Amino acid sequence: MSTLFISDLHLSGERPDIVKLFLDFMSVRAPRSDALYILGDLFEVWLGDDFIPPDAQAVVDALKKYAESGRSLFVMHGNRDFLMGGRFAGLTGCRLLPDPSIIDLYGTKTLIGHGDLLCTDDVAYMRFRQQVRNPQWQQAFLAKPVAERIALAKEAREESKKQTGSLTQDIMDANQHTVEQVMLEHGVTQMIHGHTHRPSIHKFVLDNRERTRIVLGDWYEQGSVLECGKQGCQLQSLPVDSGTGT
Ligand code: MN
Numbered sequence: 001m002s003t004l005f006i007s008d009l010h011l012s013g014e015r016p017d018i019v020k021l022f023l024d025f026m027s028v029r030a031p032r033s034d035a036l037y038i039l040g041d042l043f044e045v046w047l048g049d050d051f052i053p054p055d056a057q058a059v060v061d062a063l064k065k066y067a068e069s070g071r072s073l074f075v076m077h078g079n080r081d082f083l084m085g086g087r088f089a090g091l092t093g094c095r096l097l098p099d100p101s102i103i104d105l106y107g108t109k110t111l112i113g114h115g116d117l118l119c120t121d122d123v124a125y126m127r128f129r130q131q132v133r134n135p136q137w138q139q140a141f142l143a144k145p146v147a148e149r150i151a152l153a154k155e156a157r158e159e160s161k162k163q164t165g166s167l168t169q170d171i172m173d174a175n176q177h178t179v180e181q182v183m184l185e186h187g188v189t190q191m192i193h194g195h196t197h198r199p200s201i202h203k204f205v206l207d208n209r210e211r212t213r214i215v216l217g218d219w220y221e222q223g224s225v226l227e228c229g230k231q232g233c234q235l236q237s238l239p240v241d242s243g244t245g246t
Pocket of ligand 1: 010040041079080114116194195196
């Protein structure tokens with residue numbers, strides 16, 4: 001049996017093919033695992049638990065089925081769906097994890113996170129993040145009518161597209177110094193995150209110990225899954241047409 005990690009699916013009604021890929025994954029692949037970690041940006045946008053878009057209902061149901069089968073389901077916020085709250089957790093049976101979290105992955109102490117906290121070169125984003133993760137800001141946002149929240153999210157998305165368009169690729173990647181600091185601070189040799197959409201397994205030596213940073217891929221052109229077991233971890237991709245993987 002195994003533990004699966006996914007992130008950056010960015011599910012939305014605009015990509016029914018990716019929603020189907022995820023639902024196939026949940027019915028074929030996920031049942032062969034003991035635990036599933038979704039490390040942020042499951043949804044393209046989440047405007048509050050009181051507004052579940054029609055196309056998100058099947059996703060919620062699939063998660064619930066997984067959790068109800070006795071498997072462990074963990075969900076972390078991404079930079080797009082950080083307003084998932086207690087009602088979402090209740091509906092899906094997931095446990096919402098703080099970012100970062102430390103887990104014991106088959107004997108290896110591992111730090112898991114969405115990954116945006118590692119992109120410290122993007123100063124403007126870090127400032128934006130601080131604003132929208134403030135409980136008072138969130139309370140005020142969630143108190144607005146749904147239509148207004150939809151309009152505000154659209155505005156924010158267009159603004160961020162304008163800004164990220166002018167950023168260099170390096171600024172939007174994890175900062176290696178920050179990665180090393182975080183690993184030392186938490187005393188881990190392994191880290192798993194998404195967000196940067198650059199799937200890879202990086203190995204490096206720090207403080208005389210080999211460290212591993214695993215980056216999950218996004219679900220734009222294909223699915224991306226990290227499967228971990230006693231023998232180690234493997235990054236795999238799922239073709240859009242079948243969704244069952246290799
Ligand atoms: Mn992200």
